[in-house]
Amino acid sequence: MIPFHTLSQRHLVFAYCAVWLLQFGYGVWLAVQWRKTRR
Amino acid sequence: MGNLQRIFYYHLPQVILSFVFPYLNLGASLLYLFWRSRSLNPKNGERALAADAFALASAEVTVLYASVGLATGMLWGRAAWGIWWTWDARLTTYLLLWLLYVSYLLLRQFSAAGQTAVLSAVLAIFAAVDIPICYMSIRWWRTQHPAPVFAGGADSGIDPGMYPAVWWNMAAWAMWGVFVLGLRYAIERRRQRQSEDDALGSLSAAPEAQ
Numbered sequence: 304m305i306p307f308h309t310l311s312q313r314h315l316v317f318a319y320c321a322v323w324l325l326q327f328g329y330g331v332w333l334a335v336q337w338r339k340t341r342r
Numbered sequence: 343m344g345n346l347q348r349i350f351y352y353h354l355p356q357v358i359l360s361f362v363f364p365y366l367n368l369g370a371s372l373l374y375l376f377w378r379s380r381s382l383n384p385k386n387g388e389r390a391l392a393a394d395a396f397a398l399a400s401a402e403v404t405v406l407y408a409s410v411g412l413a414t415g416m417l418w419g420r421a422a423w424g425i426w427w428t429w430d431a432r433l434t435t436y437l438l439l440w441l442l443y444v445s446y447l448l449l450r451q452f453s454a455a456g457q458t459a460v461l462s463a464v465l466a467i468f469a470a471v472d473i474p475i476c477y478m479s480i481r482w483w484r485t486q487h488p489a490p491v492f493a494g495g496a497d498s499g500i501d502p503g504m505y506p507a508v509w510w511n512m513a514a515w516a517m518w519g520v521f522v523l524g525l526r527y528a529i530e531r532r533r534q535r536q537s538e539d540d541a542l543g544s545l546s547a548a549p550e551a552q
Contacts, residue, residue, distance in 0.1 A: 314421040318349045321413040322356070326518065329406050333525050340532040 346421050350504075353414040354491060355512040357436075359519050360407035363400050364443065364473050366523075370397035371466035374459060391534050394459045397466060399526035401446050403519055408440040423486065430486035435476035442469035 370393045377390035415433070420426050427433065446469060450462050480487050491500055500508070 312345055314417045315346050315348055318352065318414045318417040321417065322352045322410050325406060325410050325413065330522060333522060333529065336529050337525065340529055340536060 346418070349414050349418045351507050351511045352515075353411065353418060354508060355515045356407050356414065357411040358512065359515055360404055360411050360439070361473055361477055363404040363407060363519065363523070364439070364470055367397050367400040367404060367443075367446075367466050368470040370394070370400060371463035374463050378460070390459075392531065394463070395530035395534060396527050397463065398450060398530055399523050401443050401450075401462075401466070402526055403523045404443045405440065405447060406522070407515075407519065408436070408443065412436065412440060428486050431479040431483040432476065432485070432487035435472060435479045439469075439472045439476050442472055 374390050374393035374397060377386040377393060381387040381390060415436075416426050419428070442465075446462055446465050449465055450458055453461050480490050
């Protein structure tokens, strides 16, 4: 279960989401750009 | 602090790496200016283009890592201090670092095509001045942000049990950073070659149109 009981635990989950969304969102954007540019 | 301290394992490596990538940007920008000044040799022209592509890639990765550093820092601050933000020396100089590299990317996006590389290389030199100030800010001015974890004197450091998680995260995010930097560089080099091909194609098509 996601620990949403306290403010600090909620912010920990938000921080995990921020890290993975930003880093792997950028990775996905790069993959799309790679496919768009021709050799 | 309970489970909240786990933010540290993401926050620290991302912030440290966001101090490393701007130096790659600075190095590539200086190399660009050097090779551009010697571009009578065609090899140097090609090297200058490669350095410019690397400078763009490293600036983008800097903004990425600094954005994560800011986001995790603000979430940590809200839960630990009860505030999202304070104009503390480290936070202010770090926000400035983020703004400088965002402005670098905006300059590249909106400047006239022929001037983009030179203007952004010069901006990169000025932007790099903020990195040592930001790094030293928690040593020079003791305000809200915690004291340095590494190389901060006798009172600094973390519990030895935390080191494995810190080093694994540092290694993993550094490898990911090198991977996205390499991929972004390769994409930019492809774009440069595409622009060259398009320009040569329109030149060769011009006599047929007359």
